[in-house]
Amino acid sequence: MAHINLSENTKLENEKKPIPEEDAKPEKAERREFMVKVGSVCLGGVVAIPPIAAGVAVLMDPLRRKQGDTDFTRVTLLDALPEDGTPKKFTIYADKQDAWNKFPNTAIGAIYLCRKSDGKVDAYNVVCPHLGCAVVFRESERDYYCPCHNSAFDLETGTQAPDSPSARGLDSLEVRLENEGEVWVKFQNFQPGIADKKAIA
């Protein structure tokens, strides 16, 4: 059997060879090498741009998406709200766009409505301004309460109780009374976690 000398055939072909003498023309070669280096860096940068730029553009797309401005919607009748100022919860329905899907008339949020002695109506978004859980009306304490990090809010004014983690009071919503006793509310969501009430755009 013939012995094949494997190592002979597979001597690494790219091993460094000494630069032949006649090529070593120092100055010219150095300049050339420098240009090649600069060229390589530029080329490397240029070829990488299209895929990265396209990727980043898609990644940043959400910044372009706005939460559609909601109009005033008719929520209930004034008569439905207890006169003693006990708040009542209502679900808000509207069309919702989720990326490629449109959901017509689905629940997009909820509010508390509270009738005031002067005949006005207060509306609050149920989303806790701390970090976004949902508050509930507590009968025992007559306040709004968030079970996540225990924020409590005043029933009359919506302001947060002194030892609550929330940075601001409940987010009030614009209310209009129309057609004799219909309650219309402009539903909005606000940025949680900050002291300013800032609508999510």
Added chain:
Amino acid sequence: MKALLGWLDQRTGYKKIVNEILFENIPGGPRWRYIWGSALTFCIFVQFATGIMLWMAYSPSSQTAWESVYFIQEEMNAGWLLRGIHHYAAQLMTVLLILHLMQVVIDKAYTAPREVNYWFGLGLLFLVMALSLTGYLLPWDQKGYWATKVATNMVAITPVIGESLQKIVIGGADYGHHTLTRFFALHAGVLPGLLILLIVVHIYLFRRHGIKAKKPFRRADTPFWPEQVFRDLVAALAVMAAILGLVLWFDGAHLSAPADPAERYPARPDWYFMFLFQFLKYFKGEGVLWGGIYIPAFIVGLLFLMPFIGRWKQGHRFNLIFLYTLLGGFVYLTYIAYAKDAKDEEFQFAQEQARKDAERIRVLANAPAGIPQGGATSLLRSDPYTQGPKIFADKCASCHAYGGMDGLGRELKEPQSAPDLKGVGSREWLAGFVDPDQIATAKYFGGTHFVDRDGGNQSRMVEYVMGLRDLSPTGQGELAKVVAAVSAQAELKSQKGLDDADSDLIREGSDLFWDGITGLDEACIDCHGWDGEESSESRTPDLTGWMSREYMIEFIKNPEHPRFYGSGNDRMPVYGEEGTLTEKQIGLVVDWLRGEWYEPVDTQMP
């Protein structure tokens, strides 16, 4: 064979690699305390193997994520086991990583020349935490949805860029399809990729500096293979046994009801983030920045600096104390958080509701109709069995009761001022209504203005019922027939057999409605409508179709309609007009009261 391997080695140089891997020198011989790295590597292997298989069955979108996980869990071969292993291995990995970190610091293996390696190890710890966080959302169930929402809201409080950053993280202004696609890309692509990179470098650096041997040496040096490998594999076996033990103990990983933004849920993170959850409670107002960002960032920074601090003897001691404090704080905060929840009745109640929903959705998804294209959320939303009592407790229980309770099994908050609606429409309910001993109790009209509590002005109906006290036995028998006839109008599912069997009796009862009961001056028809004939008075309810589905819905929409109480209505709200309840909600509460909901057919009949 030998020649072939030699050929391969020529082209790849694998022998050298194998040699390095297997025959690394272990000064002082094999030890059990060197197993951590391998145990962790094993965990990562488990996560990749199970993760990729889960990936093959998972579909990230808000209408398919829960559904595909449900399918894995309930329908696919050993799906519950696969998901269970992935779930509990992740948790065990976090624990092992922390133990590994402790060991490295205690053994002083984090100081020169191993600083860089230590950093890579820390990086791995944070990567694993990020994997846990992103993975928690993927099933798109209530639990993951709400917990992650709180977490991503923390992103938004980052100064200046917070709001934009949050949008990029969740893929829009609100949670939806793109939140899932992004989290999934992170969980299955970006983070595991980084993980591999970091591990390779971590192990490379580890080999470069060699093991930080524990002195004194008890034995002569040995190579890694086979003695240490054997110990490492025993450790891997222990890890696997622990994972399987957890899976079996907890009966697989839990899957709560599908995420529903309109359904309140007591948001809590998984146990390893509970400390952070509790920590956040201590920061008021914009202090949340401190609790959520600055302090954690400071702690992480300090962890990274530990190799430098540890150069001095006191520094090392400081590091140790710092780590023990962190660990103590972690345990303490976690304990407090759970202890508080255990005492919080509202929370316990909400959790109980969530558990019921999770159970019910399984029944519904398993029904012959299955999960619709639009996803499983609609199944629960249109299920009277779960929604009915919630709506009742929310809107009806301020006046009505259900079996003395609020529908969800809680005590009534306010004194009952309208009839108890449990079993409404049934013969039993109606028989109680026409019982002189019961009509004026809270169960029926006791709390309404139909009964004058000062004894004066009773409504005609109450007076009529009071008059039944002297009814002869014949009259009693006839009354029962009328009750059966009126109750049959409700067409209750639970009474169908009875109604069918008693058709003669019901016909007689219907005739008596017209003709009157022996011994009474007035017949029912004198006030109430019947058999298509309208009521002769606008303040008395028409009893045609009494408590049928359609009747109840119309009644709830507008009890002031002449068909019902007209101007004689007590305080019953006109729900349909007010918009307090939507048509669909009314339907749900009615179906629930009437006992109409999907019930799986019992296949275990003998």
